[in-house]
Amino acid sequence: xxxxxxxxxxxxxxxxxxxxxxxxxxxxxxxxxxxxxxxxxxxxxxxxxxxxxxxxxxxxxxxxxxxxxxxxxxxxxxxxxxxxxxxxxxxxxxxxxxxxxxxxxxxxxxxxxxxxxxxxxxxxxxxxxxxxxxxxxxxxxxxxxxxxxxxxxxxxxxxxxxxxxxxxxxxxxxxxxxxxxxxxxxxxxxxxxxxxxxxxxxxxxxxxxxxxxxxxxxxxxxxxxxxxxxxxxxxxxxxxxxxxxxxxxxxxxxxxxxxxxxxxxxxxxxxxxxxxxxxxxxxxxxxxxxxxxxxxxx
Amino acid sequence: xxxxxxxxxxxxxxxxxxxxxxxxxxxxxxxxxxxxxxxxxxxxxxxxxxxxxxxxxxxxxxxxxxxxxxxxxxxxxxxxxxxxxxxxxxxxxxxxxxxxxxxxxxxxxxxxxxxxxxxxxxxxxxxxxxxxxxxxxxxxxxxxxxxxxxxxxxxxxxxxxxxxxxxxxxxxxxxxxx
Numbered sequence: 001x002x003x004x005x006x007x008x009x010x011x012x013x014x015x016x017x018x019x020x021x022x023x024x025x026x027x028x029x030x031x032x033x034x035x036x037x038x039x040x041x042x043x044x045x046x047x048x049x050x051x052x053x054x055x056x057x058x059x060x061x062x063x064x065x066x067x068x069x070x071x072x073x074x075x076x077x078x079x080x081x082x083x084x085x086x087x088x089x090x091x092x093x094x095x096x097x098x099x100x101x102x103x104x105x106x107x108x109x110x111x112x113x114x115x116x117x118x119x120x121x122x123x124x125x126x127x128x129x130x131x132x133x134x135x136x137x138x139x140x141x142x143x144x145x146x147x148x149x150x151x152x153x154x155x156x157x158x159x160x161x162x163x164x165x166x167x168x169x170x171x172x173x174x175x176x177x178x179x180x181x182x183x184x185x186x187x188x189x190x191x192x193x194x195x196x197x198x199x200x201x202x203x204x205x206x207x208x209x210x211x212x213x214x215x216x217x218x219x220x221x222x223x224x225x226x227x228x229x230x231x232x233x234x235x236x237x238x239x240x241x242x243x244x245x246x247x248x249x250x251x252x253x254x255x256x257x258x259x260x261x262x263x264x265x266x267x268x269x270x271x272x273x274x275x276x277x278x279x280x281x282x283x284x285x286x287x288x289x290x291x292x293x294x295x296x297x298x
Numbered sequence: 299x300x301x302x303x304x305x306x307x308x309x310x311x312x313x314x315x316x317x318x319x320x321x322x323x324x325x326x327x328x329x330x331x332x333x334x335x336x337x338x339x340x341x342x343x344x345x346x347x348x349x350x351x352x353x354x355x356x357x358x359x360x361x362x363x364x365x366x367x368x369x370x371x372x373x374x375x376x377x378x379x380x381x382x383x384x385x386x387x388x389x390x391x392x393x394x395x396x397x398x399x400x401x402x403x404x405x406x407x408x409x410x411x412x413x414x415x416x417x418x419x420x421x422x423x424x425x426x427x428x429x430x431x432x433x434x435x436x437x438x439x440x441x442x443x444x445x446x447x448x449x450x451x452x453x454x455x456x457x458x459x460x461x462x463x464x465x466x467x468x469x470x471x472x473x474x475x476x
Binding site: 007010011014015017018019020021022023024025026034037038041042045048049052053056123124125126127128129130131133135161162169171176196257 | 312316318319320321324328329331333346347350351354357358359360361363368369370371372373374375378379382420425429433436
């Protein structure tokens with residue numbers, strides 16, 4: 001049957017092309033031709049998604065309330081925001097207390113207040129459920145660059161990975177391929193936070209002996225070489241992972257399934273003299289082979 | 299394959315991409331995979347040839363619109379195999395009804411599982427074992443919900459604009475875009 005023969009040939013060709021693409025992308029990681037094509041695709045798709053999002057936003061709200069089935073949404077949201085405001089006051093309170101004990105308290109405080117941000121609207125989710133990122137409606141035209149931190153009123157949301165002229169992709173805090181330097185607000189103990197998809201974060205403390213209680217607040221730590229300001233609320237410690245593991249679990253403040261408006265931190269005052277080189281945040285362990293040139297999402 | 303037909307396929311793909319990135323909700327961390335559903339639908343409507351072709355293009359689009367952590371080509375490979383496989387099953391599935399939905403549920407879950415397991419083998423860090431099981435289950439449930447709407451819609455469009463290896467109702471050129 002001729003149809004079958006064509007079908008087999010077609011199948012073979014398409015499979016070969018896929019494998020070829022796959023191996024090229026696997027080798028080149030974030031710097032190759034394919035990454036450039038991905039950025040191109042984003043440049044084209046971004047504005048289309050933006051237009052679509054503007055048209056369907058009212059419908060989208062209905063759909064997303066289906067996602068939050070069983071809750072009285074408005075009342076819930078009001079109560080939650082109230083709770084978060086209170087929590088946040090508490091975080092800054094604990095932070096201040098600790099910082100008052102240190103001589104750099106005022107400097108840090110000014111740093112936190114001096115953040116310059118650009119507001120942006122979340123317009124699209126990634127096309128697959130596994131990836132933890134969102135697309136926003138601001139890009140290089142408004143001064144954004146890869147690596148910038150993204151916040152909302154509750155705390156740290158993530159950081160920019162790809163930036164086109166008018167759109168950017170935010171890699172969410174929950175993405176397993178990202179890592180953030182953080183500390184426990186009350187004690188100042190430092191650790192590395194990595195996402196684990198839908199479940200709470202894993203927090204690996206640099207000092208595995210450290211004691212952390214449930215309910216301890218976790219905030220970002222300013223590291224040289226990153227664009228994440230220090231002191232941004234991240235979440236609270238909920239429990240130790242396994243008793244045997246060095247990992248803590250952290251429940252984020254931000255609800256990553258309901259992001260609407262975010263702030264991108266374009267600039268914040270830093271004190272480079274305060275940051276010795278050895279405090280650089282360790283690169284997240286990326287399993288894909290490292291590119292030959294300097295790259296990645298630091 | 300005539301031009302209006304290609305346009306219809308492109309329009310279906312774009313609509314599916316927009317639906318799943320902008321509109322459809324995330325429930326318990328999982329969103330529906332409308333794009334793969336349209337691959338299954340075209341394969342059921344037209345057969346393995348169209349299934350593989352459309353699957354390749356659809357999978358590649360998803361890959362390219364994903365972030366850097368997504369391996370470009372993997373989604374294309376999985377989607378084209380899903381399209382081809384479902385197309386080969388077509389003669390054994392009834393013309394419409396429960397058979398279609400069952401195929402969509404099974405193929406969606408298997409596609410996700412193959413994608414996830416391959417990514418695990420390649421150590422991509424996006425997936426964990428639990429993720430693959432959860433995701434395959436979620437995809438199956440979403441497909442159960444959405445297949446009864448999407449498969450007949452795609453079949454209708456496919457009929458209207460003529461098929462490659464099947465009898466076509468109206469000539470593609472006379473078709474009216476909706």
